[in-house]
Amino acid sequence: MTLFLFLFVLIGAILLGVPVAFALLLSAIALMVHMDLFSSDILAQSLVNGVDNFALIAIPFFLVAGETMSVGGLSRRIVRLAMSLVGHRKGGLGYVAIITAVVLAGLSGSAVADAAALVAILLPMMRNAHYPEKYSVGLLASGGIIAPVIPPSLPLIIIGVAGNISISKLFLGGIAPGLMMGAALVATWWFIVRGEAIETPQKASAEDRLVALREGAWALLLPVIIIGGIKTGIFTPTEAAVVAAVYAIAVSALIYRELSLPAFYKILLRSARATAMVMFLVGCAMVASWLITVAQLPQQVASLLEPLIDSPRLLMLAIMVLVLLVGMVMDLTPTILILVPLLMPVIKLAGIDPVYFGLMFVINTSIGLITPPVGTVLNVVCGVGKVRFEMAIRGVAPFIAVYIALLALFILFPDLIIVPMRWFAG
Numbered sequence: 001m002t003l004f005l006f007l008f009v010l011i012g013a014i015l016l017g018v019p020v021a022f023a024l025l026l027s028a029i030a031l032m033v034h035m036d037l038f039s040s041d042i043l044a045q046s047l048v049n050g051v052d053n054f055a056l057i058a059i060p061f062f063l064v065a066g067e068t069m070s071v072g073g074l075s076r077r078i079v080r081l082a083m084s085l086v087g088h089r090k091g092g093l094g095y096v097a098i099i100t101a102v103v104l105a106g107l108s109g110s111a112v113a114d115a116a117a118l119v120a121i122l123l124p125m126m127r128n129a130h131y132p133e134k135y136s137v138g139l140l141a142s143g144g145i146i147a148p149v150i151p152p153s154l155p156l157i158i159i160g161v162a163g164n165i166s167i168s169k170l171f172l173g174g175i176a177p178g179l180m181m182g183a184a185l186v187a188t189w190w191f192i193v194r195g196e197a198i199e200t201p202q203k204a205s206a207e208d209r210l211v212a213l214r215e216g217a218w219a220l221l222l223p224v225i226i227i228g229g230i231k232t233g234i235f236t237p238t239e240a241a242v243v244a245a246v247y248a249i250a251v252s253a254l255i256y257r258e259l260s261l262p263a264f265y266k267i268l269l270r271s272a273r274a275t276a277m278v279m280f281l282v283g284c285a286m287v288a289s290w291l292i293t294v295a296q297l298p299q300q301v302a303s304l305l306e307p308l309i310d311s312p313r314l315l316m317l318a319i320m321v322l323v324l325l326v327g328m329v330m331d332l333t334p335t336i337l338i339l340v341p342l343l344m345p346v347i348k349l350a351g352i353d354p355v356y357f358g359l360m361f362v363i364n365t366s367i368g369l370i371t372p373p374v375g376t377v378l379n380v381v382c383g384v385g386k387v388r389f390e391m392a393i394r395g396v397a398p399f400i401a402v403y404i405a406l407l408a409l410f411i412l413f414p415d416l417i418i419v420p421m422r423w424f425a426g
Helices: 001-015 020-034 040-050 056-071 074-086 092-106 113-126 131-144 154-163 167-173 177-195 206-232 237-255 261-294 297-310 310-325 331-347 354-370 374-383 389-412 416-426
Strands: none
Touching: 001 020, 001 297, 020 040, 020 261, 020 310, 020 331, 040 261, 040 297, 056 074, 056 113, 056 154, 056 237, 056 261, 074 092, 074 206, 074 237, 092 131, 092 177, 092 206, 113 131, 113 374, 131 177, 131 354, 131 374, 131 389, 154 167, 154 261, 154 331, 154 354, 167 177, 167 206, 167 237, 167 354, 167 416, 177 354, 177 389, 177 416, 206 237, 261 331, 297 310, 297 331, 310 331, 310 354, 310 389, 331 354, 354 374, 354 389, 354 416, 374 389, 389 416
């Protein structure tokens, strides 16, 4: 009855158009009233305590770093470097997009920002070279969702807080699956363009490659600093966010000299607004999470999934199907904040590695960013590239299929994630 009440109020509010943060708050209030625990003081205190977490400080700094990289010229130089390396191959701009997506993922951690940057820079070039437009759009959108998996990643921070999982291990564990996602895109793109008549530019000279490498080196150094610093213990993921922001500002303003004061003010404004939205959502989710624990909802979920607890792979398959369906109609962050507190006790009971589960959850919800009917990243790509949503759906379909196949592979063979994660963690 309690679980039904929580889901009824939450889903009903969302269907009525109530913002997810307020829907979570309403479902929490419904639980409090049902259990005769309602108190405005407890509600306010839980809301404040929900965002009183040191790890969440990383969010505004990573947002500033990501915005600065886009405005300060780092993204454009990475594209130029990738273009000089593989742009001359058949379908070369697609490989440029994939390489750029992987590198940008190690810089910003934002799927929307990365996808928008890829489309703004590369889609006009792909159109001029007569690439198949629907598959070009699909590839750019699919490349953008690598960002939540490879560190620094805002979703990995949020799932670490929501599930009480080590953020450092999540960061180091995200490297291998993120690179595998990039490799899957390479194979899919090769298959798509192998029979297409596509113009290829002239191969870049050694001198041009050297110039592109020299200009892009400052951008490429950032992921090395972040991952190296976390792996060696020089700084925590939260401190890495500060390092990333300061580094991006310094490179953009002092080396590339493309960051002006008015532009920096707009970066701070956009980052502050995004931070406020995320923090309020996290606060409301933590209120709901506390009441979920008090109402013993995880135990009720565990009883429903009890037949699968002795078979971790079947349990993961069932959970991943559920997450995929929810991710198709809900954005990434709310999906994490709603489902993870419910599912973590079940995961621990089944003996599944929490870091492995956290990474699988983020990969799954990232796929939801490019699936209809919502598809946040797909909508952004359509808006920036001025293409019809229906065409984008057709273009992204083969890439979604490959990502789901990769997800199934990770379920069947967890060591594909767990072994590299332990290796990177040392």
